[in-house]
Amino acid sequence: MSLHVNDLKVHYRTLRGDVHAIDGVTFSLEDGEIMGLVGESGCGKSTLGKSLIRLDSQMRHVGGTVELDGRGVPIADDDAMVPLRYHEVSLIPQYAMSALNPIRRIGRMIDELLRARGVRPADKADELRRRLELVGLEPDVLRRFPIELSGGMKQRVVMVLSTLLDPSLLIADEVTSALDVSTQRSVAESLVEFRDRGYVRSMVFVTHDVSLVYQIADTIMVMYAGHVAEKGPADSIVSEPRHPYTQMLLSALPEVGSTSGERLQGIPGTPPGLLDPPTGCRFRARCPMAFDKCAERPPLVETAPGHWSACWKTGGE
Amino acid sequence: MWRYMGRKLFVYALTFVVAVTINWMIPRFMPGDPVRSMLSRGSVSDPEALERMTAYYNEVFGLDAPLHEQYLSFWAGLFRGDLGISVMFYPEPVVDIILRAVPYTLALLVPAIVLSWIVGNHFGAFAARSKVLDNTILPAGYVLTATPYMWLALLMAWSLGIVAGVFPTAGGYSFALTPGANWEFVSSLIVHWFLPFLSMFVVALGGWAIGMRNMIIYELEDDYATYLRALGAPRRLVRRYAFRNAMLPQITGLAVQLGTIITGALLTEIVFNYPGLGTLVLDSLNNRDFFLLQGIFLFVVVGVLIANFVIDVVYVLIDPRTRVQMTGGSS
Ligand SMILES: Nc1ncnc2c1ncn2[C@@H]1O[C@H](COP(=O)(O)OP(=O)(O)OP(=O)(O)O)[C@@H](O)[C@H]1O
Numbered sequence: 172m173s174l175h176v177n178d179l180k181v182h183y184r185t186l187r188g189d190v191h192a193i194d195g196v197t198f199s200l201e202d203g204e205i206m207g208l209v210g211e212s213g214c215g216k217s218t219l220g221k222s223l224i225r226l227d228s229q230m231r232h233v234g235g236t237v238e239l240d241g242r243g244v245p246i247a248d249d250d251a252m253v254p255l256r257y258h259e260v261s262l263i264p265q266y267a268m269s270a271l272n273p274i275r276r277i278g279r280m281i282d283e284l285l286r287a288r289g290v291r292p293a294d295k296a297d298e299l300r301r302r303l304e305l306v307g308l309e310p311d312v313l314r315r316f317p318i319e320l321s322g323g324m325k326q327r328v329v330m331v332l333s334t335l336l337d338p339s340l341l342i343a344d345e346v347t348s349a350l351d352v353s354t355q356r357s358v359a360e361s362l363v364e365f366r367d368r369g370y371v372r373s374m375v376f377v378t379h380d381v382s383l384v385y386q387i388a389d390t391i392m393v394m395y396a397g398h399v400a401e402k403g404p405a406d407s408i409v410s411e412p413r414h415p416y417t418q419m420l421l422s423a424l425p426e427v428g429s430t431s432g433e434r435l436q437g438i439p440g441t442p443p444g445l446l447d448p449p450t451g452c453r454f455r456a457r458c459p460m461a462f463d464k465c466a467e468r469p470p471l472v473e474t475a476p477g478h479w480s481a482c483w484k485t486g487g488e
Numbered sequence: 489m490w491r492y493m494g495r496k497l498f499v500y501a502l503t504f505v506v507a508v509t510i511n512w513m514i515p516r517f518m519p520g521d522p523v524r525s526m527l528s529r530g531s532v533s534d535p536e537a538l539e540r541m542t543a544y545y546n547e548v549f550g551l552d553a554p555l556h557e558q559y560l561s562f563w564a565g566l567f568r569g570d571l572g573i574s575v576m577f578y579p580e581p582v583v584d585i586i587l588r589a590v591p592y593t594l595a596l597l598v599p600a601i602v603l604s605w606i607v608g609n610h611f612g613a614f615a616a617r618s619k620v621l622d623n624t625i626l627p628a629g630y631v632l633t634a635t636p637y638m639w640l641a642l643l644m645a646w647s648l649g650i651v652a653g654v655f656p657t658a659g660g661y662s663f664a665l666t667p668g669a670n671w672e673f674v675s676s677l678i679v680h681w682f683l684p685f686l687s688m689f690v691v692a693l694g695g696w697a698i699g700m701r702n703m704i705i706y707e708l709e710d711d712y713a714t715y716l717r718a719l720g721a722p723r724r725l726v727r728r729y730a731f732r733n734a735m736l737p738q739i740t741g742l743a744v745q746l747g748t749i750i751t752g753a754l755l756t757e758i759v760f761n762y763p764g765l766g767t768l769v770l771d772s773l774n775n776r777d778f779f780l781l782q783g784i785f786l787f788v789v790v791g792v793l794i795a796n797f798v799i800d801v802v803y804v805l806i807d808p809r810t811r812v813q814m815t816g817g818s819s
């Protein structure tokens with residue numbers, strides 16, 4: 172097993188207090204696993220992704236541990252994280268379209284980054300070209316400036332660049348959100364291809380798009396307001412969701428395969444604020460099945476092999 | 489690329505024509521008889537000389553001719569390098585007087601602009617790194633940019649010149665010396681140059697430092713910087729990129745600020761009675777020497793246009809984006 176996250180808590184420090192964006196998240200990732208990470212906007216998906224590679228200045232590691240390939244990941248220690256970044260853990264950020272320095276030719280920027288990370292660019296030159304071709308880009312893009320590329324092309328450049336050192340874990344944050352449907356598909360397929368070829372060992376694929384994640388992910392984890400609601404094999408999450416939130420999330424979908432937006436409108440109410448989150452099950456206010464016991468936080472329990480759910484109705488009794 | 493430059497040049501040419509036209513209009517459309525008022529203000533005592541001058545100026549002003557002829561002959565004179573003859577220094581041609589003053593002004597302006605820009609940018613980038621520096625440089629910078637050129641110049645003239653007596657406070661060189669290529673004269677030039685230069689340098693410095701500091705902080709928050717840091721890029725690389733990116737708006741800022749800086753230089757010269765164009769403007773105003781005034785304004789306008797053009801070219805050379813857009817594709 173390659174990644175273990177145990178009771179991770181990461182908060183944002185703000186003037187009004189701590190935002191409990193990740194509040195006790197536990198999950199594991201097998202070698203070769205692509206885990207889709209879904210949940211409403213603001214539930215902490217990006218925060219979880221960032222926590223695994225680099226906390227920004229407002230983020231604070233409050234508790235819990237992360238282990239990658241048997242070694243502890245010192246996520247709170249910025250300097251100790253440096254050797255792991257890029258080499259072991261890498262990221263395709265949510266803002267991939269603007270992730271390239273606008274005034275450097277792409278090839279030169281990549282060379283400079285590689286050299287700064289102790290890798291000789293010449294050693295990677297052939298591999299870089301091969302992978303660019305794999306995602307459908309001419310090696311010629313290396314001689315261009317980012318402004319000369321379309322959004323989808325930049326996205327693919329970042330994909331190749333982020334995975335060039337064959338990291339053990341890749342966090343792909345909303346890599347498809349800004350793309351049209353057919354490009355979405357091809358980007359998602361390229362990521363699967365990267366995994367199949369061993370460019371990345373395992374992957375967290377963050378998205379709003381449950382239907383897309385169903386097609387490429389092995390497992391799906393559903394988050395709700397900083398907690399894990401449910402995690403399990405993609406098939407069983409989609410066909411027999413246990414957690415009431417997952418059920419509502421899926422029934423709110425027009426139908427699997429469609430990609431129109433606003434699919435979460437179907438769940439009445441809004442997620443709780445994370446500045447001062449409610450105790451107990453965070454879904455309680457919106458859950459049609461809520462009962463007395465839900466005032467206590469339900470534990471994440473394995474209800475079937477590899478299928479975890481945090482709900483008093485589905486596992487806790 | 490050439491199309492772009494061509495378009496720019498056209499705009500500059502147009503600006504030049506407009507400036508010349510306005511310049512031509514000012515004395516002609518001012519109330520009163522320009523020649524009379526000019527000569528009466530000019531301290532001409534010899535009646536015979538006055539007669540000759542009146543005849544000369546009436547002729548060059550060509551006040552009897554139709555306006556368009558006056559206008560055309562003005563342009564014709566301009567192309568011959570003939571800007572008329574000064575009243576104040578009659579019968580010396582305006583061009584000669586100006587050319588004598590220009591080196592002084594340039595010697596102040598060019599080093600002050602270039603050095604304050606370079607030093608200010610590095611200072612600002614440096615300040616963005618450390619809280620302590622940031623907390624001291626930033627307020628100091630704001631005070632400096634808010635300082636009028638004239639005021640700082642006066643302050644320096646008073647403190648370093650009059651009170652401390654370290655530097656002379658007037659003139660371009662000691663009047664006891666005759667200009668020549670000897671060390672004594674050169675050192676006198678330098679000593680007289682220093683205070684006006686310093687006051688201009690210091691005022692401009694604050695603005696560049698603040699601009700750079702703000703730009704760098706902004707750049708360091710930009711997505712490309714965040715991405716590089718996530719991939720473990722060392723601070724050095726991220727800062728280098730941020731500095732390069734932050735320079736571009738600073739170059740544009742230089743073009744925008746040029747007018748202010750030049751005005752500042754003219755005022756500074758007046759404070760230090762430095763024999764450049766600024767002092768000449770004051771003198772010619774006092775003496776109603778319209779020809780000299782016109783000539784100076786033309787020189788200043790041409791200078792600003794040339795400087796702007798140079799900045800344009802530099803910007804294009806430095807920012808790949810404009811370059812790419814101009815060549816229309818990969819290069
Ligand atoms: N810099 C910040 N300071 C304070 N709070 C923040 C900050 N960034 C995010 N948050 C809060 O943390 C929570 C989780 O944010 P996060 O970006 O992880 O959401 P997300 O699941 O990725 O949402 P989306 O799907 O919209 O990208 C949100 O409630 C958000 O308001």
Ligand code: SF4
Pocket residue numbers: 414415416452453454455456458459460461462465469481482483484485
């Ligand atoms: S624990 Fe209770 S409130 Fe939470 S999802 Fe289950 S039933 Fe609903």
Ligand SMILES: [Mg+2]
Pocket residue numbers: 216217218265344345
């Ligand atoms: Mg997000």
